[in-house]
Amino acid sequence: MPRTGTGVRVAIYRLLQEKGYSPEQATVLTQAYEFVLASLELSDRADPITELIAKKIDEIFAAGERNVLNIHDRAIQELGATIRQRD
Secondary structure, three states: OOOOOOEEEEEEHHHHHOOOOOOOHHHHHHHHHHHHHOOOOOOOOOHHHHHHHHHHHHHHHHHOOOOOOHHHHHHHHHHOOOOOOOO
């Protein structure tokens, strides 16, 4: 189970373990999670917002979405987040 430098279990992996997803499902969820964190420039995996992001991604996945890009876009939108444009 991946942990941060402080020993905190990463939110998405904790959720995956609790839900018992297949390896294929876990791959989709993990890719979407990492994509959202990168888009929001969140590098601290112990930040409490990462738990909200993991739960939102799981909610979207549970509703039937399986495309990583679509999960990313919906998560950003439904969380009301803004992606900063780079120059």
